Amino acid sequence: MFPGFRIALRSRPTGSPPGRSARFCEAGLGVPRPDLGKALEVGERVYLREPTNRDKAEVVARNAASRALHRGWVTPPTDAHTFAEWMVRCRQPNVQCFLVCRLEDGAIAGVYTLSQIVRRLFQSAYLGYYAEQPYAGQGYMTEGMQLLLRHTFITMKLHRVEANIQPENVASIALVKRAGFRLEGFSPRYLKISGRWRDHQRWAMTIDDWQRLRRRPPAPSPGREPRSPRASSSPGTRRSG
Numbered sequence: 001m002f003p004g005f006r007i008a009l010r011s012r013p014t015g016s017p018p019g020r021s022a023r024f025c026e027a028g029l030g031v032p033r034p035d036l037g038k039a040l041e042v043g044e045r046v047y048l049r050e051p052t053n054r055d056k057a058e059v060v061a062r063n064a065a066s067r068a069l070h071r072g073w074v075t076p077p078t079d080a081h082t083f084a085e086w087m088v089r090c091r092q093p094n095v096q097c098f099l100v101c102r103l104e105d106g107a108i109a110g111v112y113t114l115s116q117i118v119r120r121l122f123q124s125a126y127l128g129y130y131a132e133q134p135y136a137g138q139g140y141m142t143e144g145m146q147l148l149l150r151h152t153f154i155t156m157k158l159h160r161v162e163a164n165i166q167p168e169n170v171a172s173i174a175l176v177k178r179a180g181f182r183l184e185g186f187s188p189r190y191l192k193i194s195g196r197w198r199d200h201q202r203w204a205m206t207i208d209d210w211q212r213l214r215r216r217p218p219a220p221s222p223g224r225e226p227r228s229p230r231a232s233s234s235p236g237t238r239r240s241g
Contacts, residue, residue, distance in 0.1 A: 096113070
């Protein structure tokens, strides 16, 4: 268990009945009720699942509503065209995308992406993520990170995951710190985002780190995440050499 958090991690349920209706809320946005039969990992407040084409309306609407939150950090899909491009990328053999969905209503609270997944002797991937409004700062991404790491190391059997984060992205750095990532280095002008080459810190975790953290007794919960427009991480770009 990660220090500071006590959370029930449940494996993918079997035989769960599919959602039978839709809940309309947030100015007419249709949010489907949870279909846990599609869940990859289930926690106390959120579950992970893969995106589908049926998520287009909600993903586009949430990203459009989260422009201020994402600006300067990530450029997620905000229309039908960029959503289609994102889905093509998510289906590539070396990429896996995950939606962090609330158990209470199935609403999408955030997105995690494992990219440049390399097997054989490396068994590693780069991690990118971002929260969605109005759910940023409520602990959903913290719980989602724990589910994501469990899936990464247990189900996918990867050895290492790396997150590259801009030094000014305080909320994103706080998220990986809570999860137990370690700072490995600094890369000046590492990624070009919104037309600018931006410096990044390199944070990483191996399965050995994760297993050690799970063996530690949990500390008292620190409460909710700080609200900040900086709850996102850049997808990594593998360096040559």
